[in-house]
Amino acid sequence: MSGFSRLSAAVRWRLAMGLGLACVAAVASFGLLFLSGWLLAGAAAAGLAGVGAARAFNIVLPATGVRFFAMARILARYLERIVAHDGALRLTGHLRTWVYARLAPLAPAGLTDLQGGDLLGRFVSDTDKVAAYYTDVALPFLRALVCGFVFVAVFACVLQSAALALAAGLLFCGLLVPATIGHATDKLVQVGAKKQSHIQAELAETLQNMGEYLLLDAASGRAAQWQVQQSELDGARWKLDALEGLARGLITIVTFATALVVLMLATQAYRAGQLSAAEIPMLVLGALAAFDVVTPLPLARQAAAGGRLAAKRLEAACAGQPQGNTMPAVGLPSAPYDLVLQNVSFAYPGTVTSVLDHASLTIRQGEHLGLVGPSGVGKSSLINLLFGFYAPCGGRMMFGGVDVSTLRAEDLAGLVSVAAQDFHLFAGTLRDNLLLAAPDATEAELSDVLDAAQLTQFVQSLPEGLQTWVGNDGLRLSGGQARRLAVAQALLRNTPWLVLDEPTEGLDAQVEQALMAAIIQRCANTTIVCMTHRTAVLPFMHRVVRLEDGRFYPEGG
Template identity: 35%
Template sequence: MTRPVAPRQAAATAATTTAPDPAGKASPAHTPDEMTASGATADPSGATTDMSPPTVDASGVTAGASGVTRVAGGWAGVLLTAARPAGPMLVLAVVAGVGAAGAAIGLIATSAWLISRAALHPPVLHLMVAIVAVRAFGISRGVLRYLERLVGHDAALRTLTELRVRVFRALAERAPAGLAAFRRADLVQRLVADVDAVVDVLVRVLLPVTIAAVVGAGSVLLVGSMLPAAGVALAVGLLVVCVGVPLLQGLVARRADGLLAPLRAELSTGVVDLLHGLPDLIAHGAAGARLAAVADTDARLRAAERRSAAATGVGAAVTVLSSGIGMLVGLVAGAVAVRAGRLDGELLAVVVLTPPAVFEAVSGVPAAAQRLAGAREALRRIAAVFAAPLPATEPADPAPLPTGPHTLRLAGVHAGWSADRPVLRGFDLTLEPGQRIALVGPSGAGKSTVAALLVRFLDPTAGRITLDGVDLRDLRGDDVRQVIGYLGEDAYLFDTTVERNLRVARADATTAELEEALRAARLLDWARALPQGLGTPVGEHGVLLSGGEQRRLALARALLMPFPIMILDEPTEHLDERTAAELTADLLRATRGRTVLLITHRTEGLSDVDSVVHVGRGCAPR
């Protein structure tokens, strides 16, 4: 039966840290234990499966990766979807902008007529309408311009906020399994700089182009009604500025504009990698080469920006030239018409001075076209985030969460970080209430994949995973993660205090509860001895703590939540044998009374577990 699904909601368990390592190799089948039937079948050929994360191109998107797709015209869909809620405000901004530009042109035209007419010394009453019109145009121009900027930027910033939230939600829905094709720095670039490009598109592209189209058409009709030849000349000049110049700029800087967003992402990624890996790079004498690579990326970015700026300069020059030619044509044609008696002398000034005001109103079109060319790539990169597949889908009609005691069962599960390259084949495992099982196996055997499946970071491609008989795919991911806690291999510690890192799990936890969690993780005496106690900073990624302290602090954070089931994924990774054995014992002691799945590649220190399941080597019950 087909399972209806809805977009997965963003969720994060209190103990959730970094993504389980998607790298893995298939392992041979092993025999099931009669108490914890566990099986993992490799590819029948026995060949290993390379599950390392795919490589990325300069844009941060996998080249040909199955996990990320680019949809033709997707950038336009992203823009329209984001701008739709602000549609009425954008329409108001366009109306105000047209009014402001029209008032500016009306001010110039009316002033030109008024001065020319006044030179003939008519009765002052004949000038009163023009005088009032000049005042009205002058006042309304400023008011409408302010309104256009206020409403337009408000709409753009609201759209920016909405789109940024949507992008973040899309990232959260796909994390961690669905983001293997992206670099972290590149994701930050997409969330920040690429989303900022939307403001440019709305405020500096859509608004000026729409306003220019309306004002330009109206001005051609106005001038053409007085002198057809001048109207034709103005229309030709506007076509040159609004169509010809963008095409010329495209020829000059199309490639450069398309490279700006990817090069900025590449530079951001390079700088972040350089900063994070600086100690190792210095130790191996490779800092110079890495710095040179970053400098090369920066040089290519500067070159693209210079080429883009050159195109902008060409557009500005052609716009000024077109304005001057339009004025000159109007002057010559108007003078001929006045001599022939086909045009009043007062209107000659209007015909000559109106085109510069019109060209000023449409002068933003070439720059808008160039900004759109640069923003398209940024919007495509955002579209690629939305196009990334959901590794776990939320049910349209979720089942209620079972009340427990909870039994977890995996039956015939096939799963992997790529749909066409499963790591697990026919995997079986049962976790009874209160049972403590160690899942042991080499790197790449699929242990972390099991953890991702159990906390609904990933859905199986075949088989079933049930919680008290209810398929996990019928439960909301947030509900599952209220029952199953996950302590990852590299628990993320925020660059803040010990207390605030603990409160990530429970913001309302009392000081006594924090201390109890630290006591269970054997960190209470350590925390009390810190210079500022629980208010002591831990540094970025917990750099001010030792490896053992980092893992114990992550354990304390996980223990703050009353998870009946705990998944401990490689908690002793990168620790020496003695520290690893002590931490394993403390983990099992602190989680006594809970169902525990301890994932590790070590066999030492497992005397307190009920059963040891060797992935790929059979099962050894203990």
């Protein structure tokens, strides 16, 4: 938790104020019952003793105290909820920003070992648990510590033997009970978190690929597997609830046992003339009230186990090393934006087959290059290397006169636009997806790229036009429409370089020719690298290079 505790510095005054208000509320609750016992018993004793005794009993002091503590408890609890939860929510925001800032440079290479659903669960659920460590763990334990001393000190002012009995009961319930259930709680929380993470990851993957599961008639089988996993998760949660209930039951027994001991000690002190009759119920009710601060501690111990595990999971997710450079570049590329590969070698981590083997290639600014080769040979790897998603094993890559290894992906994003083969459309409107590439684009610019992508007629046929919802991952569009929308996104950015990875896949011949002709006309001075299997695209290129056996060869050479 030490790595995340530093994030609380920005909200430390709110957290400290929340703790103070929580302690005030607990002390007020204690004082309310403490003085109520004195007030009720004293008033009853005075009434039974007659008018003279009633006049001798000062009812104003305890009555005033009761009213004061009742109002203080209400106000303190209200303010504590506002201040403490405001601090926790602010802490959640800082924590999620911190986590995102460390996850973003790892993508995509550094996150290949994590499933999307699991990563999302860690970002959402685990950050919530870590941020809630303050309200669910720190606040209850610190309140019990501070208020425990106050309660014992108050008892000591009245009857020291009762104070010792109360201190013993509070120590047992506040320390021994949470410690006793600690090991079992940690184990059950780990089992539950592992099951929950697995279910979330599998569910996200299944929903994302539901079409394939239905075609293979595997959807019902997945449901049966989840039922088994959910039963195991429910079992772990039931055991946690049972353990917490057992601890609460033990605290309740100790509470009444302590109150009984206090009653015996107070009675003995009364017979010895050390206490008045009204102070006996005052001490008993005070003892019962004092244990309110230790009753939540078993649940807080459970939350502590969950918070520590969540912190470890977040640290593990953020522990990877970015493949590319994450520091601001010393020098940025400058025109002419030529790409030069000199004896570059590359293999994906965990594989033995080289994608590039001492490969060399030069692409001049303004050139239109077609890159062809057998499927799976690694043509798309050029994008990963250019943006620093993966680091080459050897050789050197220069872009605009600057070594690519010194650049961040953000530095190249302003110079290179990519329409990837495995593009992603977000669940939004057509306009939302276009503006994601260029937030400040005008209506004229949107219309221009739609014309180039051969989508104008399609958009005009839609009742809602650009406000049409595309669905999750663009499922409401055909494959060709979605691909052309990705091309339109890349064109909208209007950068010196344009990389097209299978831009005409799934298009008929007429649309393919119209699309390529529009792109070439619009981007006559733009460097275009087109990776394709479609031979009809190649006549639009200035030259064609084949990637084979880890090397670049002129087509036909």
